[in-house]
Amino acid sequence: MMRSRQTLLACLVLIASFGAVQAASLDLNLGSDAVQFEAAGELVKGIQLGGGVTNSDYREDATVYHAQLMGSQHTSRRELGVGARWTQYDTDIGDGGGLGLGGYGYVYLPNMPAVSLGGYGYYTPDAMTTSELEEGYEVGLRAxxxxxxxxxxxxxxxxxxxxxxxxRGSRTLDRGAQAGVRLRF
Incomplete structure (x- = not known):
């Protein structure tokens, strides 16, 4: 119950923090064991500030928050972004945060311009972590x-x-399929 309140509070703070920038996108996805909400806004052309929260009950109870600053490019053929991301872990097996790097990339299919394929990846190395976190990563593929x-x-x-x-070793906090919707403004 307490973790649900923390997740709701984090979502509300995240939404409120975008008062200084115009929201570029809101994203919500659901999996069998997890829910993720993300928001991003463009500070200036090509620079996005974003953040999100993932709540997962995959094997352990985990809530993962992130904030990121990305250089981005969006054309009719592709969508790319690269930048830094702070990730904060609040889990049953450990807590901590760290600064990492990563990005995303999607290509639009030439014969079906409404369809795009791609993915994302973010890695936080041991040298940039705090508290109990040694390293972390998140990767995904989407159609x-x-x-x-x-x-x-x-x-x-x-x-x-x-x-x-x-x-001992890396622990999987979430793994699996998800379905989502992204609103762009």
Missing amino acids: RYAFTPNVDGYLGLRQLDADFDEE
């Missing part, structure tokens, strides 16, 4: 379909792992 110019639906796969002090 998206633009129902309207402002609404994408997608199916994807995600894996979210972290390595904490006193644990």
